[in-house]
Amino acid sequence: MGSFDSFSEFLAMGGYASYVWSAYAFFVAILIFNIWQPMLARKKYLRQLLRRDQVQQERARARQNREKMINDSSS
Helix, strand or coil, X not given: CCCCCCHHHHHHHHHCHHHHHHHHXXXXXXXXXXXHHHHHHHHHHHXXXXXXXXXXXXXXXXXXXXXXXXXXXXX
């Protein structure tokens, strides 16, 4: 392990362990966030797209029903 004589010295990082390991933890947290956040945004976008499509289909059905009622009443 380079210039460290034991694993405990490696973990202590020459007295700077709290700085070193917190920097690694911060890096990992940011890395996870950068992977996770776009996945959530994509999922939200797909849900909105699906809902928009459902609304358009409902409107088209309502329009067809309205036209059918108008045609039936005029006959």
